[in-house]
Amino acid sequence: MQLAAIIVSLVLATVGVALFGRAIAQILRFVLLGQPVPGGSRTNDPVARTVTVVREFLGHTRMNNWGVVGVAHWFVAVGFFSLLLTIANAFGQLFQADWLLPIIGSFLPWELVVEVFGSMMTVGILTLIVIRLANLPSRAGRKSRFTGSKAWQAYFVEYVILTIGICIMVLRGLEGALHQVEGYEAAYFASYPLVLAFDGLSTGTLANLVYFFAMVKIAASFIWMITISLNTNMGVAWHRFLAFPNIWFKRNADGAVALGALQPMTSGGKVIDFEDPGEDDVFGVSQVEQFSWKGILDFSTCTECGRCQSQCPAWNTGKPLSPKLLIMSLRDHAHAKAPYLLAGGGKDMEGNEKATAEQLKDVPAAALAEAERPLIGTAEENGVIDPDVLWSCTSCGACVEQCPVDIEHIDHIVDMRRYQVMIESAFPSEAGTMLKNLEKKGNPWGLAKKQRVEWTKEVDFEVPIIGKDAEDLSEFDYLYWVGCAGALEDRAKKTTKAFAELLNIAGVKFAIMGGDEKCTGDSPRRLGNEPLFQQLAQENVAMLNMAFGEDDEDPETKKPKTAKRIVSTCPHCFNTIANEYPQLGGEYGVIHHTQLLQHLIxxxxxxxxxxxxxxxxxxxxxxxxxxxxxxxxxxxxxxxxxxxxxxxxxxxxxxxxxxxxxxxxxxxxxxxxxxxxxxxxxxxxxxxxxxxxxxxxxxxxxxxxxxxxxxxxxxxxxxxxxxxxxxxxxxxxRSRVEEAPAEDTDANPEPVR
Structure with missing residues (x-):
């Protein structure tokens, strides 16, 4: 028994470690196939990034939003790393049944760690298995967050963890019996029933049981390692390693998720200058290798948990988009295409092959076939991502908010949309009308600019207009950015008039633009028309800077004489001006109308x-x-x-x-x-x-x-x-008759941006 256990364990360990090392090198080379990112954007503030990783892992900040699932997963995740030394202990037990780790082997705190995490990891993984079985796609269909996940991989990982957990606890029981534990003690508080169960067995029998369960534990661990090494796209297993760098390299060092602003379009790691683009600039993503290295790391990290899918409004209403399945498709395509790319393969803008036949002679046929698949195309075209998947996205951010490993789904979807819109001119026809109206009239409805201020004639107080009633905003508390919908859409105009009347009642000095302002560019940017967004945004930034006047400092307060405060009733305008206009030099303090109204109350x-x-x-x-x-x-x-x-x-x-x-x-x-x-x-x-x-x-x-x-x-x-x-x-x-507010009352809450 002992000899067989030693041979099996050492062979599996040797093969497993060798393959695991090779797999790590493959994944690293694979991830680096992606495009560079703008310098420092993913490595700034390393201390804050490290704190974010520690907080998200130890605190399970995203997972714990899911109640019992989060707690169970915490014990499994923390147990995996805290119990790594039990493998070393198992190797020692192959040669000496009662062997313990030097120094810490009989150290009570270590024994308590093994007892707590060994037992709770086992309970935790059993809980997760039950939850998965209760949500089988065959029973729940689209309502199951596991629909589309690779079931065999998930079950393999879960049952391996269960096997290891059971072995740890059985070995603890055998250790107690071998060391002749005679009564209940803290070091065996969870495994003591097993100690009693093994009491009375001969020393030889106990030793053979130790050899057997140590072998099972080691074999399960290294069979798992061999399996995942041969399947580098097995996200359900690899996420336990890749999640750490993926979280560390997330967009925001402070831990905020990748929501709010969209990132500028880049090519070769540099932001594209649309006034003078480079000859080799690539617009959007049409090949998987055109994603950034962070994007490819995202794809590899997906654990197929389906939390994004369960929250996605498109998926929940019968549309083809599942953020999980999108990321899985990109991952599997990228991994299948990797041998071709690593050999130097690739296509230029005209579709010509960059590599020579000599370079590609050893590339597997499957990889060459994968390289011929269009990234975006219908099933008939053998596309990786169906166009209907791309155009189903509402960019609501539920996927990004819920993802426990910080995958940035929206950025990847928009990058693919950008190519479709800018290069292929392939997008839903109705959106074309909106784009034409924006280009010609500066608003999605194509209405004349004078209609932007027509609503002011429907209120019984004066609404100052910049350029007509005042030259700039120096005498006002706020610029009220009415937005296209608030000025032109009948239902939204009711909100505009109500808010303006509330500001008037409260005595807040505000003004609006005179109708020359354009759409902020939220819709064209998220559709994928980045040049149109840039055009609209730059015109608005120039206009806003002129309206706010010079930023001379007050010699006493050392602050700008003119506070650049903007209030908006449209969250899309609010988000764009607050979070995206700074990319173009437009730095303003922006609040939403509900924030200002709450402050006034x-x-x-x-x-x-x-x-x-x-x-x-x-x-x-x-x-x-x-x-x-x-x-x-x-x-x-x-x-x-x-x-x-x-x-x-x-x-x-x-x-x-x-x-x-x-x-x-x-x-x-x-x-x-x-x-x-x-x-x-x-x-x-x-x-x-x-x-x-x-x-x-x-x-x-x-x-x-x-x-x-x-x-x-x-x-x-x-x-x-x-x-x-x-x-x-x-x-x-409305019915309250108020006295005029005192002139020194502060009606200016701090802007959120």
């Missing part, structure tokens, strides 16, 4: 007094909530309005469900599956509310359209309203 400048009776439920706009973490102000405003009874939808805040308008989907028809706005409205109506509120003009349009459709079909009561929180607040404030 807190300051006593707005006092809701008239009750607004009814049950209300609030829909979190993705670009306000998930992308910018503004969740509290809208709810605080509703709480301040007398009579309202709030009730949250099942999916809210970080797990809020999209309305379907983001990612330029506002301008594209939904032809596949269920309409996303209908799914969201059905969830809202299940609470039987009197009011559905939101804080975004896009959401307002989408929710209103769906509610009206439900009313026509008799599925919603006629009295249910869809309104912005500003309209609710105005309804409650």
């Amino acid at each position: 807190d300051e006593g400048r707005l006092t809701p007094v008239t009750p607004v009776d009814g049950l209300i439920t609030y829909h979190d706009p993705c670009y306000l909530g998930r992308h910018n973490k503004v969740y509290t102000p809208p709810r605080e405003i509703m709480s301040a309005v007398p009579g309202l009874r709030q009730q949250e939808m099942h999916r809210h805040k970080e797990r809020g469900f999209c309305c379907g308008a983001g990612g330029a989907r506002m301008w594209m028809e939904e032809r596949i599956g269920k309409r996303i706005n209908n799914e969201r409205v059905e969830e809202a109506l299940s609470l039987n509310p009197d009011i559905v509120s939101t804080a975004c003009p896009f959401c307002l349009v989408m929710l209103t359209d769906s509610v009206n459709g439900k009313k026509n079909d008799g599925q919603a009561k006629e009295s249910v309203q869809v309104v912005d929180v500003a309209q609710l607040l105005l309804e409650s404030v």
